[in-house]
Amino acid sequence: MNESSIPHMQGPICPLPIKSYEQIVMGHGAGGKMTQDLIRQYFVPNFSNPFLLEGNDFSFVQTHQSGRIVVSTDAHIVSPLFFPGGDIGRLAVSGTVNDLAMSGGIPLGLTASFILEEGFSISTLEKIIVSMAATAQEAGVPIVAGDTKVVEKGKADGIFISTSGVAWVPDHLHIGGAFAQPGDTVLISGTLGDHGIAVLSARGELGLETEIKSDVAPLNHLVQSIVQYTRNVHVLRDPTRGGLATTLNEIAVQSQVGIILNESSIPVDPVVGSTCEMLGFDPLYVANEGKMIVFVPANEANGVLDVMRSQKFGENAAIIGRVESTPTGKVLLKTIIGGTRLLDVMSGEMLPRIC
């Protein structure tokens, strides 16, 4: 044994363990009793379901004989952790539920792993867990497995949550970014940019007080109502980071088509619109966490629009554009005043303008 391998003792260790902490300490992630207690006390009662109660490091998910299994994963970081309309917990559940749902499939179960920073408040953790449980309940998707690790103070920003999930897609659905076809109509499920502006104003750095709430929500029920109405859905996608513009550009490239949007029919909340105007942002590039883009053949568009508007989270749905064969891989915007311009992907970070 050389000198460097001798563990450093940081002073005398208290012989009486503190049973109940108000903050996360390193021991909560050590895999022993404290970890078990944390799980039993906070995670199990909230996420409770038969799969989790089996106590294994894996869970079986009930599936069907036909169809395909869809897998997705998403890591969640957000500052502040709580913002108008949601929090990191609701975001973590909705994020993966929505990624799965955009296959047209039915999400069957989620897993969640938590990276906690030493010193993180346990009552805040509990609030986040309760919010995750409520969102999972709302989506009807159980959280079937989880993991917790604790890192030293300063090595993380409070809490990071990764969620993964599986969904089942029936054989008759073929939905994906590569399936847009000339002649398709493009729909959006509601107003754009709400999440990004809500989080930005919740940071309090802008000196703005807006009433905007994040749209963060699980969209799997809305998706099911559409695919039950018609099998003829070509693309579903949630325009999260990078916003509508960036997501549509991805689809235009994947499908090798041109997408033409009408600026005047794109729904934007007036408060989001004026906030963006003031800061030099464009709502078409601002993140959404509870919106989806739908591509269907033109003859299905009005029917799908009616279905979406009758559902929760689809009340402000609108037809916003169409697909053409050219310009391949690009998105064009017919502006309010009748001009036409390119709607490009966002490059790097969105930066506020000087004046």
Added chain:
Amino acid sequence: MRYLEEFRDAELVKNVLSKINHTVKHPWVIMEICGGQTHSIMHHGIAQLLPGEIELVHGPGCPVCVTSLELVDKALSIASRPNVIFCSFGDMLRVPGSHGDLFSVKAAGGQVRIVYSPLDAVKIAQQNPDKEVVFFAIGFETTAPANAMSVLYAQSLGLQNYSILVSHVTVPPAMHAILSSPHNRVQGFLAAGHVCSVMGYHQYHAISQIYKIPIVVTGFEPLDLLNGILMTVELLESGTPRVQNAYSRVVSEAGNIPAQALIKRVFQDCDRNWRGIGLIPQSGWELRPEYHFFDAEKRFEVEQIQTRESDICISGQILQGIKKPPQCPAFGRICTPQNPLGATMVSSEGTCAAYYRYARIDMEE
């Protein structure tokens, strides 16, 4: 009135367009001075709605673009120091210096913060008495009053740790430089509305008379821009070069007099290097000697920096309206917003960036 949609009304736009069509008889080259106007023209697709006789060329009014390479390099050097919190408007962070940009300084551990107002930087200085807080005071006449205010405010608070790196430029000398160039193509100006909201437009009469050129004070919304273009075309077609105001809801002849007094109290005229254009005499502002305490260039010994510009970039000719971005061999190929060769590709108000973002429809990639 919510000032969000009223000046984008499609019917009113059609009306003004038909008046422009009716008025124009000859080919004219019109320059919008301000990068915000360029951005708006491209963003709303205005140029393509105009009759073929009217060619819009884009002026040097993007402060991010014309800030000299030396100053960007100085900013990078100051921001890299361990005891400094360097504050800047957002779109300055991606401007390439000779080596890297403020983003790369931040990634390497420098404390670089985006602020919306220089007064936020003063607050940061108050909260961090053990750090030097430096604000990158760039911009035209529009941002100068707030930057001047930040110095006076820091002085009144007795702050010892606040300074500004000044890179102010002014519009009229740039107009002189463009009009007196042998390569000049500009026959009419849309003057920058927000610059005029501070400075007024009395100083443009002389320029209009010397160069026999119409100058119309113009705003930023589609209807503002089209009205400015209509008034410019009317003046050109009738052969009456003079100054008019198409942005009277914001701008008066005299401008904002308290703001001008503030500028005069804190700043004085100086020669400035414009990136891509070169030295224009008496075209900028620096801190008056009595405020040298707040001058970051004086507070931080920054050695003379050897700057290097790209050999291919034609941003200088673009800033003077002599060439347009698609005429540059590098445009959209080796020069993109992700990898800009010159500053006109960096800022969202830069002409090259605006073309890249909004008009690259037919370009092969």
